Amino acid sequence: QKEVEQNSGPLSVPEGAIASLNCTYSDRGSQSFFWYRQYSGKSPELIMSIYSNGDKEDGRFTAQLNKASQYVSLLIRDSQPSDSATYLCAVNEDSGYALNFGKGTSLLVTP
């Protein structure tokens, strides 16, 4: 299995701040990258996908991809207490069929 690494956290940020979540992966041939949000006791929810180097913005979320460094990040601007959750990084293997997940980073946004 190809590795997907994330800091487990918890990452604590004050309300209104920028939360920065990071992920590294081992499969150099990977082409598809995803960020999921998972609230406690709930299923993962897809929030961002990114396929090309650079930044992709969607509302308060920005995904950043650097394939040369094998690094994916997620920025959450104007963090809200409702953003408190575990964020999972997922990477498609080069073959395209296996989607490997990191163990997730727990984010706590404090009022």
Added chain:
Amino acid sequence: EAQVTQNPRYLITVTGKKLTVTCSQNMNHEYMSWYRQDPGLGLRQIYYSMNVEVTDKGDVPEGYKVSRKEKRNFPLILESPSPNQTSLYFCASSRRRDGGYTFGSGTRLTVV
């Protein structure tokens, strides 16, 4: 509403008693997958399917079987469950080979 439906949501069973967890999607997705989620281990892929009658093993397939006789359904079968299969199971589907998955609500299985 587009969704992935799993049943049951909760199941307690005894060692060795065969069980099936059903999964159905109404989005006409070709790709479907089963994951288990365990504390400290994260989400691990059990099996995936690329289309009807086409399935392959993921990272932790031992003790599980799947079938894909219809595009919408992808049941997970535990023929002789053991306590180490106690876990939270998710079914997921995707329209594209390299697309993100939509997850079902999960099945919490306890094997005693």
